[in-house]
Amino acid sequence: MSRGLWHIAALIGVATVGYALLKAQPSKDPEPPVQHQLVQALDSEAEGGAAARLALALSFPTLADEGAQNHIGNPAPFQQLHDHLERSFPLLYEKLHHERVNEYSSLFKWHGSNPSLRPLLAMSHFDVVPAPEGPGYNWTYPPFSGTIADGYIWGRGALDVKVTLLQQMEAVSLLLRQGYVPQRTIYLAFGHDEEVGGTAGAGAISALLQSRGVQLELVLDEGGVVMMDGISGPSFRLVEQPVALVGTAEKGIETWEVVVAGEGGHSSMPPVDGSSVASRISRILAALDANPTATTLAPPTTDWLKALAPGVSWAALRVAMQSSSNWIANPILGQVLGQAGKEVSPFVRTTCGVVKVEAGGIAHNVLPRTGTITINCRVLPAHNASFVGDYLRVVTLKEADHVKLRKLPGSEAGSPVAPASGPVWQLLETAILETLQPAQGLRVAPYLVSGMTDSRYYNSLAGGRVYRFCPHRYTRADIARVHGVDERISEEDFLRGISFYRRMFELASSDVGSEEGGAAAAA
Template sequence: MSKKINPYDYFAHEDDYAGIDYDAACSRLAEALRCKTVYTGAESTDWGEFEKLQGHIRASFPHIMAAGAFELVGHSVLITVPGTEPDLDAVQLIAHQDVVPVVPGTEGEWLHGPFSGDIDDEWVWGRGALDIKDMLMAELEATEHLLASGRAPRRTVYLAFGEDEEVRSLGATALAAHMESRGLRSAFLVDEGTTTLFDGAAYGAPGTAVSDICVSQKGYLDIEFVARGEGGHSSNPFGGTSLERLCRAVALLAASKPEPELGSIVAGTFEALAPHITKPPFAELVGDVEGNAQAIAEAASGVRELYPFVCTTVAVDCLEGASTAANVMPGDVRATVNFRLLPGTTGPDVLAAVERAIAGTGVEARIAHETPAGRVDSVDGPGYAELKEALEHFHPGVAWVPSFVCGGTDSVRYERVCGSIMRVCPFRPAPEEEARGVHGVNERISKRTYAQGIRVLTRLLEHTAFSTDF
């Protein structure tokens, strides 16, 4: 059983950057939360709300606006703060302007209106407080603070805010294409990722607070299976019905799920955690992660929390076209199966394996949708050590480990213009706040958590873009 974690037990150096007015920063975040930036499609979105947010950004960060350029690419934002050494690759921080809608029927459960931007003694309330206007505004606060202290960055700083991350990521795709067309490059990029601080029990390290810096993301793949059928009266189902053939194919598919494997990133997770791992079966194995890779992968696949990190997962979710009457045979029936691809696994790989598994059933398989897995970046890549150092400085006692995200974010769009992509939120809210608030009701961030995240980003920028040593 995982222990409940109080993130404040892992806060330190809260008096750093005392020159930042954190109350004013909370007010600016609250104002951003009042913009109802819900993306519903190019035609139906109320772009006026995005313009309101953009106006708020322009009005709130005078040093950024004086030193840099604010550009719109469609409805997405690219802010460029030029460095004194323009030949160096830039430092890039990204986030998205859009927020998910309020789930219909839950309006009454919000203690403060979802777009109220209310502030009380402890919290800033509103949709987007954790996903991810907190990060968007904190990136601006950190940049503004360093510029206000009279310094100019050595490396150019890009702040890029997409418009539709929660739906399509077309904004980020356009921003990345815009950068590529102008030959702009970043040494590294930081985007949203997991915010969770969790007990390491699943890894055999109970009592160790763990959090991750994600250097890739899983791919998303839907495969549609079709069994053709003529339909007709069920008194002569010679050769079996289409539904029978489809079910046989699904059963074969379920019996041939991809084997667990320990990729380089999760091997890195175990290596980083090894000094804390005390419990079997991993304690006996992590002395030689590489040599025991297969045994670790198999053991991890038996632990619910670790399973998606060692397996390309297979979820049989949709069945369409079955007959509604017991005496009528169905015509064409379809099943859609959702796969989440480990980094390094491709859709065509999976399709080929699926076709082998269902050979002889007469069922057709095709890729209906694919978002490839992210590039696998390295913990030795640019910015990782500095990001980890900033997180460790403000959150000592936490084991920061490399991992990947199981969902998708905008960051994958920037692979062609970025040396290294890291997905991590600079904020560590209580796990229950995150579980309830992100895409749920009563989304809110504590002022203390928000201030600490601003400090993390400030330190990161100070030690990278504004440093002569990076």
């Protein structure tokens, strides 16, 4: 979206809210954050060792297999990684209670001194996605070589997310070496199959904790990062200052099949009335493109806009964003954001993407009688369980007599929206600002995660207080490295992330809890 279009849309929003804004107290820029000294997580003796430990962990090709029992097709790399961690972090295995779950996942429990406080749970996962090599995949270093070079640690999992697993273990190891004892119990939960659904890993760990009556104060999983070049798209720049994006909710997922019937027959005599399977499929595809779902501007996207607003240079747009919950401005802003390109549109609409089209042909001279369109939808938390089905029925209405809709197994609802204020949010924000803030300053903003993480298994155990954040600094170019070629993390960023987890564990283990208070877990 061009700067001019943003400006016009913002002016329209401001003009529309008119009277309401005159009566409302204008929003103020927040006070500048206190500049805290960076928490030094590692002494010089340990720095090289930490990078080497991550590099070796990246060398094990821990690929989960959706079709295998327990989602483990090749157990050897997983066992090698477990052995490596036991050798590298003996204090964790000695001082914390450790148990294997479903053989390849791990659950650590660090007992706190105050049993009246609900525990914190930090998460990561052992498995990574495949790393194809060969033509078109020009890796600077082999993806499972675990190479340290040019100031970076290279390999599959350096960003998603073996790196956070090692950072969390490094942080706890440092605190143990100092004799630190948390007031609040801290769990470390590491699944082994997140990339293929997480049922055997995080799902099993969550069920185990639930069976023990555990209630959590907060959960911290992968998700947002520090965007060093601000918030921008292909043709606009919204905020120039670095922004730490903390996921406070996730979209749900539904996959549907549209089964289309048509007139068959010999290919030499195709129907001329548009009744063939191919014709009907093409009309449905065109209708999907022309009629996306209606925009809905709701939390956490309204929270995201309000948090970013003070950093927006255009006054009209800034005021409109600050008023994103206003009943007049809200739908206008929603429509504007819905037209802002594929990077922004998913924040305000349920997206439905066609992932497979099959015309059903059986021979080169036979017109098929049936075909299918497979559609994957990512559902806003604000939308109810019938939303996608109702939408698809409307989009296919003209072909209704020749279409059957079928919702495929594996659908999951969106998550609750975690609070973007209050004690839990404040301690997370404090840890981010103390350890990750660059010289040019940093804004911390909630946002909606369009994908899904293992954290969804813990929503019920934490009362929705689930936050998704990785303590890493990204530029726009780094995004393509996640699940892509040349995945890497700088050594400095890796060590900085250890500082973040260390500080997070210190802050969260104090007597700072949610407004609801904290009853101790029985486990």
